[in-house]
Amino acid sequence: xxxxxxxxxxxxxTLCALTLSMSLSSSVTFANSFVIKNAKVHTATQAGILNNxxxxxxxxxxxxxxxxxxxxxxxxDAQGKDVTxxxxxxxxxxxxxxxxxxxxxRDASEKKxxxxxxxxxxxxxxxxxxxxxxxxxxxxxVVSPMGGESMFRGQSFAVNLSGDFDSVLASDRAVxxxxxxxHEGSRATHIQTLINTLEDAQEKLTDKKAEAEKSDASDSxxxxxxxxxxxxxxxxxxxxxxxxxxxxxxxxxxxxxxxxVDIKQRxxxxxxxxxxxxxxxIQKQLVKADIPVIVNPHNNLPTSFDTLNSSxxxxxxxxxxxxxxxxxxxxxxxxxxxxxxxxxxxxxxxxHEDALEAITANLADIFKLNTGKIAVGKKADIxxxxxxxxxxxxxxxxxWIEGEEAxxxxxxxxxxxxxxxxxxMPRAYTK
Numbered sequence: 371x372x373x374x375x376x377x378x379x380x381x382x383x384t385l386c387a388l389t390l391s392m393s394l395s396s397s398v399t400f401a402n403s404f405v406i407k408n409a410k411v412h413t414a415t416q417a418g419i420l421n422n423x424x425x426x427x428x429x430x431x432x433x434x435x436x437x438x439x440x441x442x443x444x445x446x447d448a449q450g451k452d453v454t455x456x457x458x459x460x461x462x463x464x465x466x467x468x469x470x471x472x473x474x475x476r477d478a479s480e481k482k483x484x485x486x487x488x489x490x491x492x493x494x495x496x497x498x499x500x501x502x503x504x505x506x507x508x509x510x511x512v513v514s515p516m517g518g519e520s521m522f523r524g525q526s527f528a529v530n531l532s533g534d535f536d537s538v539l540a541s542d543r544a545v546x547x548x549x550x551x552x553h554e555g556s557r558a559t560h561i562q563t564l565i566n567t568l569e570d571a572q573e574k575l576t577d578k579k580a581e582a583e584k585s586d587a588s589d590s591x592x593x594x595x596x597x598x599x600x601x602x603x604x605x606x607x608x609x610x611x612x613x614x615x616x617x618x619x620x621x622x623x624x625x626x627x628x629x630x631v632d633i634k635q636r637x638x639x640x641x642x643x644x645x646x647x648x649x650x651x652i653q654k655q656l657v658k659a660d661i662p663v664i665v666n667p668h669n670n671l672p673t674s675f676d677t678l679n680s681s682x683x684x685x686x687x688x689x690x691x692x693x694x695x696x697x698x699x700x701x702x703x704x705x706x707x708x709x710x711x712x713x714x715x716x717x718x719x720x721x722h723e724d725a726l727e728a729i730t731a732n733l734a735d736i737f738k739l740n741t742g743k744i745a746v747g748k749k750a751d752i753x754x755x756x757x758x759x760x761x762x763x764x765x766x767x768x769x770w771i772e773g774e775e776a777x778x779x780x781x782x783x784x785x786x787x788x789x790x791x792x793x794x795m796p797r798a799y800t801k
Contacts, residue, residue, distance in 0.1 A: 430773030456509025456751030487524030506706030
């Protein structure tokens with residue numbers, strides 16, 4: 371049989387390429403678009419818990435909750451299981467450290483680190499610690515540098531735990547400082563240095579504004595050309611004063627916390643406290659200043675004279691006082707245990723949904739991340755659990771990061787399978 375209009379090789383190639391492209395495109399859309407139905411949804415919002423709820427995800431974003439209808443064909447039946455936002459880790463060195471005892475795997479600290487220290491470019495999304503954190507329902511993390519001899523630890527950055535090379539969500543968002551007891555010298559030096567730095571930068575900005583008002587447009591243009599380029603540290607300080615960058619302070623003692631309250635009010639900074647053992651003593655001042663506090667509820671024994679008021683009920687007292695509270699683990703190797711911290715907080719008086727918000731929505735708000743809530747417009751960072759996520763025996767059944775399902779299989783799982791599976795090969799390990 372002969373064809374009158376036989377297509378050329380070029381047309382056939384183009385047609386095949388177009389078909390393949392459409393196929394790949396549809397598969398990507400399919401992977402990022404799905405519906406979860408019949409779920410017990412912990413929204414981490416004012417909506418609270420929604421029973422037998424439906425979540426619609428399209429292109430990695432939550433587009434509807436309990437709609438009348440939907441056109442997505444990939445439907446997942448949760449069968450009444452608990453579904454929460456992905457948990458958010460913070461103030462640890464995930465992706466910057468692999469083995470604590472091996473210096474070649476540590477990128478979180480630098481002896482000469484200063485305010486400009488940015489470790490985001492050293493983040494390793496293929497770290498073996500990421501899958502282990504996903505096993506605990508963690509889908510994103512705020513990484514904190516450890517700094518050096520200066521009170522400035524450096525700048526924090528946010529990542530998702532997808533393991534992709536483009537997983538850094540935001541860098542240079544916050545300046546991390548360490549106030550309090552020092553092995554050498556006085557804490558007063560650090561406090562005064564911080565205040566002097568802010569005062570100097572504010573004075574320079576005021577002077578520049580006054581000069582700009584006095585000069586006309588032509589003179590201003592000429593001065594801009596001659597003006598020296600600002601140093602990186604000056605730019606960062608100016609961003610703090612402008613409120614575009616957050617000051618995150620590790621501090622415990624009440625006097626140090628009151629200094630931070632004064633600094634926020636004096637310079638109108640966006641301030642966050644991490645640690646805050648004495649926060650319960652000045653809770654009224656913190657509420658009035660609207661300063662969030664990120665605590666570890668397991669820190670219940672004093673490790674220094676600054677932490678004499680450490681207590682299991684610190685989170686409870688601060689939440690009841692009206693503060694926005696987050697929970698954190700500073701050890702990247704234990705990030706999978708974040709949900710256990712929330713469970714401990716519940717055991718010591720925190721309401722269940724308040725504890726969930728402390729490891730999801732509150733941290734998202736504090737660090738300005740578009741995640742941490744089951745709400746329309748938020749990234750589809752979602753976890754389906756076998757039962758209550760704060761119970762030790764509960765496991766992650768399925769987990770999505772920006773709509774893509776992620777594996778929870780860790781290196782430990784692979785090693786377990788390797789050494790316990792019967793094969794014809796010689797055993798690599800015997801008891």
